[in-house]
Amino acid sequence: MSSSAPAKVPAPDQPGAGRTYGTLDRFFRISERGSTLPREVRGGLATFFAMAYIIVLNPIILGSAKDMYGHQLDNGQLVTATALTAALTTLLMGVIGNVPIALAAGLGVNSVVALQLAPRMSWPDAMGMVVLAGFVVMLLVATGLRERVMNAVPYGLRKAISIGIGLFIMLIGLVDAGFVSRIPDAAQTTVPLQLGGDGHLNGWPVLVFVLGVLLTLALIVRKVSGAILISIVAMTVLAVIINAVAEVPSWGLTTPKWPGNPVASPDFGLIGQVSLFGGFGKVGMLTGVLFVFTVLLSCFFDAMGTIMGVSDEAKLTDGEGQMPGINKVLFVDGLAVAAGGASSSSATTAFVESTAGVGEGARTGLANVVTGGLFAVALFLTPVATMVPSQAATPALVAVGFLILAGSVKEIDWADYTIAVPAFVTMLMMPFTYSITNGIGMGFITFVVLRLAAGRGREVPPAMYAVAAVFAFYYLMPALGLT
Secondary structure (H helix, E strand, C coil): CCCCCCCCCCCCCCCCCCCCCHHHHHHHCCCCCCCCHHHHHHHHHHHHHHHCCHHHHHHHHHHCCCCCCCCCCCHHHHHHHHHHHHHHHHHHHHHHHCCCCCEEECCCHHHHHHHHHHHHCCHHHHHHHHHHHHHHHHHHHHCCCHHHHHHHCCHHHHHHHHHHHHHHHHHHHHHHCCCEEECCHHHCCCCCEEECCCCCCCCHHHHHHHHHHHHHHHHHHCCCCCHHHHHHHHHHHHHHHHHHHCCCCCCCCCCCCCCCCCCCCCCCCCCCCCCCCHHHHHHCHHHHHHHHHHHHHHHHHHHHHHHHHHHHHCCCCCCCCCCCCHHHHHHHHHHHHHHHHHCCCCCEEECCCHHHHHHCCCCCCHHHHHHHHHHHHHHHHHHHHCCCCHHHHCHHHHHHHHHHHHHHHHHCCCCCHHHHHHHHHHHHHHHHCCCHHHHHHHHHHHHHHHHHHCCCHHHCCHHHHHHHHHHHHHHHCCCCCCC
């Protein structure tokens, strides 16, 4: 979802930039874009190693949650679903869109599915809503409405949504690692969280997490490609050693122990386990629509910003900042959202870590073919992926949360209170209420109210009035006796 600033792409006139590769060159337009086959291969490798952590993190986030019936998704099946969907959608983006933009399960969206949708319905119901969100994205692209809808939400609020998601996933990382924990209700205290399990940091697992955070941030500061993956691997090795020589009562969801056989056949048990409309019967039509809308927004704006940002870094935009053929790219992105739901790996979206590949010289979809191929290979390494403890993987959530904040907070106009205050509400209500839906809803309502109070109601797009009204009615439903 995020990464440090990439290195500059080699100029087209450098040695080898104009070399041709026959059919491959013509199909991907390698020479035309000033790239070479080696650069595309290196770019694909760099992108994979920069984002491969999602194979570990996505199963941890989804696998730790329960649906309304108390069912949990199988960790091994989640690894298979995550790797398979990333492989297929990344390949599609490369072949159809011809851009070096890789896709995988989106951080933040998987939290919506795990913490908001699943507890109110079954897992197939929750994934069905993700599929519906993907269908809506494709419909918006097909009708030309996707860019118009994006323009209805002020730029500052779009950035605030990204920041709020970043803060939210950072809090999830701290909780899942045991660095902070909820104070039991029996304590009769107004303080909801505490350090560690008893107000102190105790035990080897927490130490692994702390060292992982420091290592990840240090590598990011040094601008090391694949910093997150390097940290996960290093901390996993450390956790395996600690678990072998010390008595560790519990690591939580996953115990770090080297599997007897690191290679295994993929388990496709979750593929196709979807109920498109079952969730509406559990939560009602209005709440169901809002859930789909929340998933849609979480994917919609993050993907749009990522696609434009990466394409600009790869010099694929014209003088007006527009990318030729963007509708193909946006359509594949919508298809990827639906595919993620169909595989039970949550919504799949564009990853800004693709800039790591661009920094290595990637400018075409051939780099995606390399990245997608590596995700396909990862399908057969499930035992290795499922041995990674959350304390080794969750430092990535802290780092990604920071990078999202650092990249977006300066883009908000803090001098305009009609934008600054709604942005503030949006980004803080997500972690404080443990709900992305609440952050978006309260931010939209605040924006409309403040613009009206400032006498600037005409500046509010009609779509924002409609969405704010829906959210206001949603919050009033309990008082109206409609829940």
